[in-house]
Amino acid sequence: MTIPPSPFTGDLAHDSAALRDFAAECDRTLRRLGPVAERDADRAAQAARAHHAVRALRRAFLRRHASAVYRRATGDLRDSLRLADLAAAATARFPGLLPQPAQLAADAAVVQAHKEGWEIDQGIFFHAVFADPVAGEHLLDAMRRPTPAARALLAGYEATGRVALPAVTLTRSGHTATLTIINVHCLNAEDNQHVADMETAVDLVLLDPRSKVGVVRGGEMTHPRYRGKRVFSAGINLAELHAGRISYLEFLLGRETGYLAKILRGLSDDSDSWPPTPRTKPWIAAVDTFAIGGGAQLLLVFDRVIAAADSYFSLPAAQEGIVPGAGNLRLGRTATSRVSREVILWGRKIRATEPDARYVFDSVVEPGALAAEITRAAEQLAADAVIANKHMIVTAEEPQDAFRRYMSEFALHQALRLYGEDVLAKVSRFSARAHDSAPSQADAAAQTGASVPREAGARR
Numbered sequence: 001m002t003i004p005p006s007p008f009t010g011d012l013a014h015d016s017a018a019l020r021d022f023a024a025e026c027d028r029t030l031r032r033l034g035p036v037a038e039r040d041a042d043r044a045a046q047a048a049r050a051h052h053a054v055r056a057l058r059r060a061f062l063r064r065h066a067s068a069v070y071r072r073a074t075g076d077l078r079d080s081l082r083l084a085d086l087a088a089a090a091t092a093r094f095p096g097l098l099p100q101p102a103q104l105a106a107d108a109a110v111v112q113a114h115k116e117g118w119e120i121d122q123g124i125f126f127h128a129v130f131a132d133p134v135a136g137e138h139l140l141d142a143m144r145r146p147t148p149a150a151r152a153l154l155a156g157y158e159a160t161g162r163v164a165l166p167a168v169t170l171t172r173s174g175h176t177a178t179l180t181i182i183n184v185h186c187l188n189a190e191d192n193q194h195v196a197d198m199e200t201a202v203d204l205v206l207l208d209p210r211s212k213v214g215v216v217r218g219g220e221m222t223h224p225r226y227r228g229k230r231v232f233s234a235g236i237n238l239a240e241l242h243a244g245r246i247s248y249l250e251f252l253l254g255r256e257t258g259y260l261a262k263i264l265r266g267l268s269d270d271s272d273s274w275p276p277t278p279r280t281k282p283w284i285a286a287v288d289t290f291a292i293g294g295g296a297q298l299l300l301v302f303d304r305v306i307a308a309a310d311s312y313f314s315l316p317a318a319q320e321g322i323v324p325g326a327g328n329l330r331l332g333r334t335a336t337s338r339v340s341r342e343v344i345l346w347g348r349k350i351r352a353t354e355p356d357a358r359y360v361f362d363s364v365v366e367p368g369a370l371a372a373e374i375t376r377a378a379e380q381l382a383a384d385a386v387i388a389n390k391h392m393i394v395t396a397e398e399p400q401d402a403f404r405r406y407m408s409e410f411a412l413h414q415a416l417r418l419y420g421e422d423v424l425a426k427v428s429r430f431s432a433r434a435h436d437s438a439p440s441q442a443d444a445a446a447q448t449g450a451s452v453p454r455e456a457g458a459r460r
Helices: 012-033 041-073 083-093 101-108 118-131 133-143 148-160 192-207 238-242 248-257 259-265 294-299 327-334 337-344 355-359 367-381 386-397 400-417 421-434 441-447
Strands: 162-164 168-173 176-181 213-218 283-287 290-292 304-308 312-314 349-351 363-365
Touching: 012 041, 041 083, 041 118, 041 133, 083 118, 083 133, 083 248, 101 118, 118 133, 118 248, 118 400, 133 248, 133 400, 148 162, 148 192, 162 192, 168 192, 176 192, 192 213, 192 248, 192 259, 213 367, 238 421, 248 259, 248 400, 283 290, 283 294, 283 367, 290 294, 294 312, 294 327, 304 367, 327 337, 327 400, 349 355, 363 367
Parallel strands: 176 213, 213 283, 283 304, 290 312, 304 363
Antiparallel strands: 162 168, 168 176, 312 349
């Protein structure tokens, strides 16, 4: 397949029809070539050419019409749609612009290396949406609205001060609400369920009038090497990623624009009530043992980070092959550009007792003193003026417009990284471990799914 010469005129109806027809031709070609796992080198090359052609057209179409597409999909900005709902609305109104539900379902059923790669086409779409100032801001505000899951649980949480979710528990004591991550089977690694539960819990804290301060801490582990110890987070669940079970929309984009954005900025508010009050609250992170990858990214949106003296953080993005969320945006501002490059590009691990740890860890205490330090910090951050000042600090340090522009590039380049040769090559390593009849303790730890630290043998 080759790109037709100058298929677009600038007229939305004409250009939509041209894109629809070309995308349909691409789909017919891919079906003729058979499943990805069964293609030989020649058929794989034909598929790559077809994808290249239709993706170039999709990007060209969105350069002309992204704003109009977004307005049509959202009822001229009247509807606040989350990522998946927006993609579905755009798919229905503009056939050929995005993959069809059946195509996405087929990809969801296979490992990452055997997917057609429709997430790249989603990345092209969201790159264009976030690049548009009006559409991008509208989408970010939509993502910071409370989720239906949180609204359904709110009355019960207000009454009891406790909610138990599969990956997170939420408990209120006085004015402090503590989110405990209990994804213990994989060292608190992040997966789709974890992201969904974290957003629900964060929403509940922000909606509950009795919760003044939020705390996030890891629960006690069942892993043999860490049994009985608390762990903050082992980052993205690499086994789930390579098995094709990490959602591009709900996890990779939704995590950044959902619960992390809510911890940083609070809930969006378009009401005309007076006086206007930022719908945000202060947040504390308590780091036990380690915060790796996504766990380290998470620390960069907190107002206070307390770490045990025997803990460390790292962002081994280059080894994992993907972009570490908004870590590239925030770590250089929190630390220095040189430290950011050492951590993200070079894989440097920073222990709590090192001088550079101060860039991320606000206070470092002995493990046994962590609970008392959390209590002390929560009492100080419950002061009435904290919310207004947090709002102003975030406004100065990271305006939503700067985050929007970052997310435009992230949406595209993270999607491309998911299908990088280095990322796909890791699938065979995970498969080999899974079929080993007598795996070592280190390999058994990796099979739990965690992006576990080098001492546990998962990264090599």
